[in-house]
Amino acid sequence: MMAVGAGLTLDEASKDTMLGIPYVPDLRQTLNVCRAQGGEKVKKALKKVGDYVLGDVLGEGAYGQVREGLLMREGDEKFGQRVAIKIISRRLLRKVRNGQENLKREIRCIKKVKHKNVIQFYESIDEEERDKVYLVFELANLFSVQDLCDIQKQLSATGQGLKDPITNEVCTDGIPLTYAKILFSQLMDGLQACHSKGVAHRDIKPSNLQLTSDGVLKIIDFGVAETLDQFDDLDDTTKFAGTPSFQPPEVAQGARTFSATKVDIWAAGVTLYVMVVGSPPFTGDSVDELYKNISKMEYKLPERGDEQLNDLIQGVMHPSPESRLSINDTLQHPWCETKDLPDMRELLEPLAHEEGKKKQSLLRRYMEEMSDEEGETDETDEDTNNIDEFRLLNAEALSGKKTLQMPWVQKNHQENQKSIISRFQSNLAGSDNNCIIS
Template sequence: MTDSSTDNSDELLRDRDRRLEAVIVAFLDACETGKPFDREAILRENPDLADALEAFFAEHDRMQQVAAGISGLPPRQHASTTADARPSGVLGDYELLEQIGAGGMGVVYRARQKTLNRIVALKTIRPERSRDARLVERFRAEAEAAARLQHPNIVQVFDVGEADGLLFYSMQLIEGTTFAELVRDGPLPPRRAAQYVCALAEAVAYAHRQGIVHRDLKPSNILLDEHDRPRISDFGLAKVLEADRDWTRTGQILGTPAYMSPEQAGATKHPVGPATDIYALGAILYELLTGHPPFEGANSMEVLWRVRECEPVRPRRVNRSVPRDLELICLKCLARDPRDRYRNAEALVDDLNRYLEGDPVSASSMSLLGRVVRTLQRSQYDAEFLTWSHMLRHFMWIIGVTHAIVFWLLHTRADRVLPAGWFLGIRLFEFAGMAVVLLFYRKAWYPPQGGAARQLWALWLAYVVGSVTLQVITPYDLRLLYPQYAVLSGMGFVMMGAGYWGFCYVIGGAFLTLAVLMRLEPAWAPLEFGAAWGASLWVLARHLARLGPIVRSGGTSSR
C-alpha cells in the first residue's frame, strides 16, 4: 500500500505546476524590469523543480543568444547565479572558449585541447550539482557509457577526467544542426527521413550489443555533421544493461515526455530496455515525417497522459505523401506493447533497408482479430487492486447465494411470486454481507489506492444506488427487475473494460446477452444473475491472484 501522499498525487502535481509557473512568471518579470533574480536561491528553495527550471533557464538563455546574433546586439544580462557560472578559462588540459549548450545536469563548452591543439566539445557537470552524489554518479556513467562506443553515427568521446573538482569529458565538436532544428520548417521527404533513421538504428543496434540503452533519444540529441550524417549524442540517461546500479529513484520518470515509451511513462509494468530505444526511434521517424512528435499537449503532464493512454494519429493522416510501408514501420516502432515492436534494432534496420530498396517490408497492420485479442489482454492499474482478490471471492459467494435463495423461494411458492418485502429483505442481507466483508478487509482497500481505485469504487457505488433506484421507481416485478439489473451490471463491466482489464468487455457483453435471455425465460433469472456475478468475480479474483507475484516482483503481466 502507498502512503497518504500518493492518494493526493494529483493535488501535489497541480501544486507543483502552480509553483513552477509562479517562478517562471517572476523570472520573466525580472528580465523585463531589470530586477535582480537569484537563480541559485530559487533552485535551492525548490529542489523538486530544479530540473524543469534549469532546462527553462538554459533554453531562455539560448534564445537570448540567438536573438542577439540576429540583432547584432549583446544579449540582455540577468541576475547572475552559479547556475550560470562557468569554470575559469582553463579546465585541466582544456581552454574554454564559449558556452554552446546547457541542460539540467551539465554545461557544454567549445574548448581547445592544448596538448593536441584541437577544438572539441567539453561537457562538465554543473558546479551546483556536483554536491549531489546521485547526479555525479549519473554524469560519470554518461561519460563511461559514451566512451565505450565507437561508431560513425555516435559522437565520439575523446577524454574523461576531473579538474578543479569538476567532472568533464571531451568529445567531437559537431558544427551542424540538430533534428529538432531540421523539422522546424516542416516534414522531410520520406526517403530522406528513412535514411536518417536507418543510420540511427544501426548506431542504436551497436550500442545495444555493447550493453548500453540510451533511454533519451530525441531530435535535439541527434546532430547532423558536415557530411549530412546523423550523430547520436547525450547519453545522460543511458543504462548499462549488465550493471546492477541504477541512478533513478523508485517511481521516478526519466526522459522527454514526447519521446518516452509507455513503459517509461509508467503505463505498463514492462521493464525499460532496448525496446524503449526502438520506440524513441519510431517517435523520431514520426516527427521527421509529420513535422511534430506523436503526442503533444499543453504541458508535460498532458503529454505523459497521452503517451500512457492514447494511440498516435497515423502519419498518413497528417502527411499524405508518407508511403504506406514507411507508415507501417513507424507504427510498429510505436506499438504500446514492447512485444509488438521490432524484436531488436537490427530488425528495424533490415525493414528500413527493404523499404529503401523497394522490397516488401515485414511490418504489417494488426488484423482485426489481433486488435481484439490485444484489447482483451490489456490490463492496467494491477498494483492498485492486488489486495482485492480475497475480498472478491467473498463477494462471489454472498451474491451467488443471495440470488440462489431468491430462485429457491420463488420455486417453492405455488404462485411463483415472491413478496416485495421478502425480496427487499434478502437484498438487504446481500448488501449487509458485503459491508461486513468490506469492514473486515478495510486495510486492503481503504484509503483507495490511487485514481483508478477511486473510479472503481464510484462505479460500484453507482451500481448499488442504481439497483436500489430501479427497485423504487419500477413496479415490483422480478421479471422486469432482473433484466434491468443485468443491463446495469453489463454497463459497469464495459466501463471497467475501458479503464482496467480488457476482458471485462466480455463479461459486460455476457451480462447484456443474459438480460435478453432473462426476458425469454424469466423463471431462471435470479439463478442466472447470481451465477453470472459469481463467475465474473471469480474470474477477476483469479486474474488478480495470478498477477500478484508478477507485479510485486516488478515483472510484466499479460498486456
C-alpha cells in the same frame, strides 16, 4: 546593433543559430554585460583547461554549459582539433540526489560504445580549484535534427520549404522524406551499436541527435543512459527516465518493469514521426493528459507517407513491446533502404557552408591572445555561485530536459529567431543548388 553578450552581437547570435549552434545566452556573459553597462571595463579572455582552450558556448544544460574547445597539446598529432567540452559544477552535483553517481554512469556508458553514429568521449579533467569537472567529447559541428526540423518549419511559414532531391516535392509538414530516411537509418545503426554493448540510451529524441557537416548523425547526451547485462536475455528496467512525449504505452500506463531497448526503439519511432510530420504524434496539456493519449494510441499516420513508411511507423510504434520491431527488423525494412540515395553531406552543404568559415576562429583567437601581454579576467566566486543558483532554481533543468534561459534575455532570443530565416534565405539566394530549397 544591440549586444546580447560580451563580445557577441544580436546579428552574430542569429548567425550562430542559423548555422546549427543553438544560441543559448551565456550566463557569465550576461553578468559581464550588466557590469559593462554599469561603466566597469570588461575584458573577456580565453580560458584554458588542461590542454584545451575554451571557446564559444554551444549550449546550456542541467549541470553546466557546453563549450567549443581547442586541443593545444604540444606534440600531439591532433593539435588544433576542435572538441566539445561539457563543464559540470561539482557544487551543483552535490546538491542533486545521486548527482555524482549519475555522472559516473554517463561516462561509463558512453565509453563503452565506439561507433560513427555515437558521439565519442575523449577524456575527463577534474579541477579541484575550480570545483568543476570537464568532459571532452568529439565535436558534431553542424546542428541537431530538431534544429533541422525547426528550420523547415520556419521556412514553411514563409511559403517556402526544403525540397526532396528525389521527388522534387516541396515539403510543408516535416523534413524531406529522403532526409528522414537517411537520418533514421543512421539513428538505428547507432542504437544497434549501443544495445550491442549493453547500453540503453533512454532519451532518444531529435534534439539529442547532432549532425556534422559531413552529414553524419551522432547520438549525444547519455545523461540518463543505463548499462544492461549483455549475457542476460532480459533487458528489463524499473527506472523511468527520458522525455515524457517520447515514452511508450507501457511506461505511460505505469508498468513496474519494461524493456529498456524497446523503449529506445519506440522513441526512435516517435523521432521518425516528428521528422516526417513536424510534430509529435501525442500531445497533452499535462503529463497525465499526455500519458492518457499515449495509452489510447490514437494518432494520425503521415498524410504524405507511402505504404512502406506507414508500415514501418506502426511497427516501431507498436503498443505491445513484444510485437514491436527489433532494430535488425527495422534496418531490414524496405523503407530503410538507402543504397541509391544522395550523400547527406551534399544535402546539408548549403547549411554547412557558412559554418566552414568559422573552423579556425578559435585558433585565431588563441594565437592573437598569445601575443597579448594582458592576463585574463577571472570570474569571481560570487559569479559562479549566482550562476549555479540560477540553474538549481530551474526545476526542469535538474532533470536535464529543459534548456535554461535567463528571463531578461529570453525576449532577445525570441527576436533572434525572426531573423534566422531571412539570413538563411539570403545565403541560399545565389546558390545554384535548387534541389535544396524552393
